[in-house]
Each structure stands twice: as C-alpha cells, then as structure tokens.
Amino acid sequence: MLYSNLSVNEKGHLTIAGLDAVTLVEQYGSPLMVLDENKVRENCRTYIDAVKKYLPTGSKPLYAGKAFCFKSLYNIIESEGMGADVVSPGELYVVNAANFPLEYVYFHGNNKTDEDITFAIKTGIGRFVADNRDELISIDRIAGENGKKQRVLLRLSPGIDPHTHAKISTGNVDSKFGTAIETGQATELLKFALTLKNIEVEGFHCHIGSQIFESEPFCDAADIMLRFVADAKENLGFETKYLNLGGGFGVRYVESHPKIDIADNIKKLGEHVNAACERFGITAPAILLEPGRSIVADTCTTLYRIGSVKTITGYKSYVSIDGGMTDNPRYALYGSEYTVLNASKADKSADFVCTIAGRCCESGDLIQEGVKVASPERGDILAVLTTGAYNYSMASNYNRICRPAVIIVKDGETRVGIRRETFEDLIRYDM
Ligand code: LLP
Secondary structure (H helix, E strand, C coil): CCCCCCCCCCCCCCCEEEEEEEHHHHHCCCCCCEEHHHHHHHHHHHHHHHHHHCCCCEEEEEEEEHHHHHHHHHHHHHCCCEEEEEEHHHHHHHHHHHHCCCHHHEEEECCHHHHHHHHHHHHHHCEEEHHHHHHHHHHHHHHHHHHCCCCEEEECCCCCCCCCCHHCCCCCCCCCEEEEEECCCCHHHHHCCCCCCCEEEEEEEECCCCCCCCCCCCHHHHHHHHHHHHHHHHHHHHCEEEEEECEEEEECCCCCCCCCHHHHHHHHHHHHHHHHHHHEEECCCCCEEECHHHHHHHEEEEEEEEEEEEEECCCEEEEEECCCCCCCCCHHHHCCCEEEHHHHHHCCCEEEEEEEECCCCCCCEEEEEEEEEEECCCCCCCEEECCCCCCCCHCHHHHCCCEEEEEEEEHHHHHHHHCCCCHHHHHEEEE
C-alpha cells in the first residue's frame, strides 16, 4: 500500500487507520472523505520538530488552510503548535471560529478589498502579507482609523521557476503575486512601507510554487530573499525579523512519485540559510514555512460507490462513480495523478484497465484515465487516495451535486468533521 495507515482485512476490504472502508460507507453514505487524525498530527510534528531543530530561533510552520479548511482540522493543527495562513476573509472567519490564536495567523492574497482589510483588522489578525502598494495604503489607512499599528510582511517575487505545473507556479517575476525584486520595485515598496505611520514592517514573504520535490528551488529562493534582507539592512538600516519562504513541498500521490523526506529538506534549507546569512554578514531572521498539501494530502481517502462499468468495444472501459470533479477537480484542471483501488476487493489483483468517470454532465469529468482496478462492479466501493489537499477546498455544486461528508478517524473512533450537504443546502440562497 502507498501509505502505512492503509491495509486489507480478512474480508478483503481496504482498511483506513484500522477501519473497514466498506463499513464506513454503509454507516456514513458515499461519497465519503475519510481523514486520519493521527496522520495529520504526524505530518505537523515532522514540520514542528524539524523547524525547531534546524531553523533559526523563532521559526514556525504555518498551515496553509487553502488546502483544506474546516474547524475541527484547525483544532487539530493548532493543538500541534502550528500557525496558519489564510487567503481570504472566509478562511479567516473559519480559523477564528475554530478559536485559533490570531497572533499566529497571516492574511495573504493578491487583492484584499477594503472590506477584507477592515474585517481582518477588527477581528485581530496577527499579520498581513501585503501584496502591493495599493494594498499597503489601504492597510495603513484602515489600521489608523481603528487606532492600530498593523504588522505586515511584504510579499516579494524572487524570480524562481520551480519546474512544477505552470498553474501552481507563483514565484516568477511575471506573476500576479507580490512585487518583483529583479526590477527594483521591491526595494521601492519597502522604502514606501517604511514611511507609513500605521504599519510595522516585520519582514518578507515569497512562495515559489506547489508540489515541489527538490530542496534546491527553496534554497535558491532563500538566497535571493536573504540578499534582499542584507541589502535592506545595508541601504535602509532595516532589520528583518521574519522571512517567510511559503509552502510547496511535494506529496507522493502514486508509487512513481519520489519519496520526500521533509525533515531532511528542512535541514538542508536550514544549513543553506545559515551559510547565506554568514556570507551576507547578517543575523538570520526567523523562518516561516507555509505547508498545506504536505500536511493534509496523504491523510485523506475519498470513497465512492461504483454505479456502472461500461466497455466500449474497440476503445476503453469507463467505471462511473457517484462523485467526480465536484469533489475532486484536480484531474480535470491539472491532469493530476492519483492512486485508485477497489476497496471492496483490495485483496484481488488490480488488472482491469479503465477510466474513472464522475457523474457530471461533462466529458472532462474524470478522476483518472488508464488505471488498473480489481474487477470493478456496480456497488463496489472505489477508493481514491491522497485527497486531503485541494479536493474539498476546491469542490463545487456543479450540476447541483452535494458535497460529500468528511469524517475524522482516530484510534478506532469516528466523528463527523463536515456533514454531508443536503438538497435543502442547495436551495438555501435561492429567493
Ligand atoms: N503559501 C502560499 C502563499 C501559497 O500560495 C500556497 C499555495 C501555499 C502556501 C501552500 O502550498 P502547498 O504546501 O500546499 O503546496 N490548487 C492547486 C494548488 C495551488 C497552490 C496555491 N498556493 C492544486 O490543487 O494543486
């Protein structure tokens, strides 16, 4: 099995954290997302321990809630000592509803409206990651109106191409995110920010992309950012407290993806940061990291019921399931790979080559093409692994399909994390 929390029981059924996947669907219905709490904790601890061991004092990992955002998940993550990054007032609302300490919450986004900024300041956000000059002006004004001095980091683009999917690469100079270092505009932004009375600049942020397997792009980004930190000190006397290097560590979705040792990558990054600081003659700032995918992706499995198996003579076979792009749009959007298996026949050899199709009225509604599944039949439970990141958070109600339930399993017990959407939910906003 791809992960150690998955196994097969005496009935030949897939088990997740020791619980029978077929029984879980009988109990909670399908599609069903099953989140393993202990695995979330394990992933958090990998970051917490490595950050403490290898990065400068004051460094902290922040969970990027855009990957999967709901109250119970934040409770788990907060209890492990992580901070959080939010990218919209909606995510801020959720993290606040989970009583997450806002001191450790960072508000991102390339277009925060005045309403967003007011809401965040009134709610008591720890820090903004300010994207651009227009936004800084608004934060300064709104902070002043509320009698506050607002802490911010400036989002800069280091000009790094991390060799990942173009749609999830963000650190290039030509990007909608941040302000470019290469063009000199980042220095101008810092100078400007330092003139604003109601803003306290604490440091800088960059994010180069997502699903990155090597440590080199992060080290390259750290180099560029630390050179900027050194220049800011030398030319403007600015002392950087925090350098946020964003998220992006990759996750193994299929056997052919490389195994990634996150602790070792953080160790390498730490060594790199220390060496660069020595070279530039600066004190190392505290390093913030923003993992999303690598905290939650491998903690969740989606279970579907198979409705039909259709072989088109001379072409291929389609296995249709009772979910699809509405709960997992990542294949349709990025061609993302997933491991798929028949949870009802997990002990049988997977030799039926097929395309897994969702139930939407749309040909592109596929979960995977050309995968091998053990003799699928109507009624079997199909498991798609590694669905914790950017599945539920990107889910939709297209075709008025209800979002699935998310259950949390821990030490043999289950509880509902997000209840299944109902038809009534679908007309809640209709007048
Ligand atoms: N910080 C910032 C500023 C980000 O933009 C992102 C992801 C993260 C942290 C978390 O990165 P992670 O550790 O999860 O790779 N929807 C796409 C992923 C988009 C990622 C956007 N930013 C997908 O499904 O692959």
